[in-house]
Amino acid sequence: MVVLRRTTGGSYLLAELDRSISRLRYAAFRLLPYFPRNEVTIPVTELTGLDNQELDDHEAEEDVEHEEDREEAVLDD
Numbered sequence: 346m347v348v349l350r351r352t353t354g355g356s357y358l359l360a361e362l363d364r365s366i367s368r369l370r371y372a373a374f375r376l377l378p379y380f381p382r383n384e385v386t387i388p389v390t391e392l393t394g395l396d397n398q399e400l401d402d403h404e405a406e407e408d409v410e411h412e413e414d415r416e417e418a419v420l421d422d
Contacts, residue, residue, distance in 0.1 A: 346359040346362075346367065347359065347360050347362065349366065349393065349400060350404075352370065354370075356371060356372055357371045357373065357376060358400075358403075358404060360392065362392075364392065366395075366403060
């Protein structure tokens with residue numbers, strides 16, 4: 346998996362190499378640092394096919410879904 350970005354809450358948005366974006370968020374302690382031997386970079390837009398605005402929209406959708414799930418859990422208790 347590849348880190349796409351760090352969210353405002355401090356968790357990380359990851360994607361598989363097959364361009365699928367994970368619906369889960371990952372805490373920093375769950376990630377392993379990788380130290381490349383050279384400075385080859387691949388733009389996230391090339392890896393996922395999404396530009397920065399579409400990634401922002403994806404992140405916002407996920408935040409809304411997580412907030413709705415939290416509200417339902419509180420109501421169920």
